[in-house]
Amino acid sequence: MDRPVSSAFVGIFLGLSVPLASASAQDPFWLHPYNFFGEETALTASVNLGDLDGDGDLDGFAVNGRHWIQQDEVFLNNGLGFFRSARNAGPDRATGYEAALADLDGDGDLDAAIARDLLPVLLLFNDGAGHFSEARELGPVAQARSIAAADLDGDGDLDLVLVQRGEANRYFLNDGHGRFGVDIELPGAWQTIQVAIGDVDGDDRADLIFSNRGGEGVVLYRGLTEGGFAEPTLLGGELDMEIRAIELGDVTGDDHPDIIAGGMGAESLIFVNDGDGGFAQIERFGAEADIVFGLALADFNQDGMTDIAVANGGVRNRVYLRDGDGFVALEVGDEASDSYNLSVGDLNADGRPDIVYAVSEGSNYTLINRIDPD
Numbered sequence: 001m002d003r004p005v006s007s008a009f010v011g012i013f014l015g016l017s018v019p020l021a022s023a024s025a026q027d028p029f030w031l032h033p034y035n036f037f038g039e040e041t042a043l044t045a046s047v048n049l050g051d052l053d054g055d056g057d058l059d060g061f062a063v064n065g066r067h068w069i070q071q072d073e074v075f076l077n078n079g080l081g082f083f084r085s086a087r088n089a090g091p092d093r094a095t096g097y098e099a100a101l102a103d104l105d106g107d108g109d110l111d112a113a114i115a116r117d118l119l120p121v122l123l124l125f126n127d128g129a130g131h132f133s134e135a136r137e138l139g140p141v142a143q144a145r146s147i148a149a150a151d152l153d154g155d156g157d158l159d160l161v162l163v164q165r166g167e168a169n170r171y172f173l174n175d176g177h178g179r180f181g182v183d184i185e186l187p188g189a190w191q192t193i194q195v196a197i198g199d200v201d202g203d204d205r206a207d208l209i210f211s212n213r214g215g216e217g218v219v220l221y222r223g224l225t226e227g228g229f230a231e232p233t234l235l236g237g238e239l240d241m242e243i244r245a246i247e248l249g250d251v252t253g254d255d256h257p258d259i260i261a262g263g264m265g266a267e268s269l270i271f272v273n274d275g276d277g278g279f280a281q282i283e284r285f286g287a288e289a290d291i292v293f294g295l296a297l298a299d300f301n302q303d304g305m306t307d308i309a310v311a312n313g314g315v316r317n318r319v320y321l322r323d324g325d326g327f328v329a330l331e332v333g334d335e336a337s338d339s340y341n342l343s344v345g346d347l348n349a350d351g352r353p354d355i356v357y358a359v360s361e362g363s364n365y366t367l368i369n370r371i372d373p374d
């Protein structure tokens with residue numbers, strides 16, 4: 001059963017919205033009262049985007065609870081970029097940090113694999129209309145913090161990489177029908193929080209990059225052409241900084257994916273890809289005030305250069321627009337928010353990438369991109 005989104009909250013907010021309304025005419029990232037969604041008590045850890053009900057617009061899949069027990073939710077886009085109705089995702093309340101949205105069973109719709117704290121992964125299969133009632137568990141009980149889907153073995157179906165804080169991270173190979181009979185532990189164990197996947201060295205094999213808490217740095221596992229992964233490499237040596245967020249994408253403009261690592265009380269890092277998947281050069285960006293829990297990449301101002309949006313815990317969120325060799329910083333979003341993660345996608349189909357912030361102790365919200373192309 002679908003339910004309307006947060007009308008009580010919006011009503012209260014509208015009564016107090018004078019500063020917002022006056023600022024909104026100029027804001028490059030528009031925060032309308034209808035952009036807030038989800039209960040403030042839901043402890044949302046992440047909201048991922050995908051067309052879940054098959055009507056062509058991007059919907060949100062919110063994983064709620066973190067290491068407490070809450071109900072995950074699907075938020076449906078009304079076609080104009082607003083999440084105005086919600087439904088439960090999955091049959092039960094549980095812990096949870098993140099969902100990978102991918103067609104796991106090969107029937108053409110997006111399914112969800114959810115990383116849950118001290119519970120196995122939950123696989124939820126989409127009926128094609130955005131209902132996730134068929135559930136199956138996968139893997140061991142661990143402090144799962146993140147999960148991502150990619151074709152790791154090159155057989156055309158989407159496999160899963162699971163982050164297990166304090167234990168070996170692992171991956172599961174798909175048989176093409178959403179069954180994951182192969183479960184492999186990667187060597188090494190860290191306080192891993194996030195994973196990014198992509199081909200950094202151009203051999204058409206997916207490589208894995210993990211970010212670790214506690215000053216344990218950033219670790220790269222190269223995918224091997226014969227299958228499996230090489231022994232891990234620690235990037236940048238002993239970095240002596242707290243890193244939770246990791247992303248992969250070409251920021252320097254040479255078409256080779258760079259590795260972006262978020263700083264917490266420190267500037268963030270770009271490990272610059274030398275074109276062969278070497279990362280000896282490190283650039284810094286951002287502010288020492290940033291407390292980066294999440295990173296997302298997009299060309300927000302459509303100038304051909306990739307920009308970086310960060311989700312900050314306890315301080316203002318920021319978007320860093322790439323400008324030559326540096327960045328121009330924009331403060332964005334709700335001043336009061338304490339963001340835990342973010343996603344990027346074109347919510348209102350105007351060609352401009354918008355932002356969704358997941359707020360653990362407050363309402364989630366979207367920001368509609370209104371930057372005119374250069």
Ligand SMILES: [Ca+2]
Nearest residue numbers: 051053055057
């Ligand atoms: Ca949709």
Ligand SMILES: [Ca+2]
Nearest residue numbers: 103105107109
């Ligand atoms: Ca499917």
Ligand SMILES: [Ca+2]
Nearest residue numbers: 151153155157
């Ligand atoms: Ca595969």
Ligand SMILES: [Ca+2]
Nearest residue numbers: 299301303305
């Ligand atoms: Ca740009």
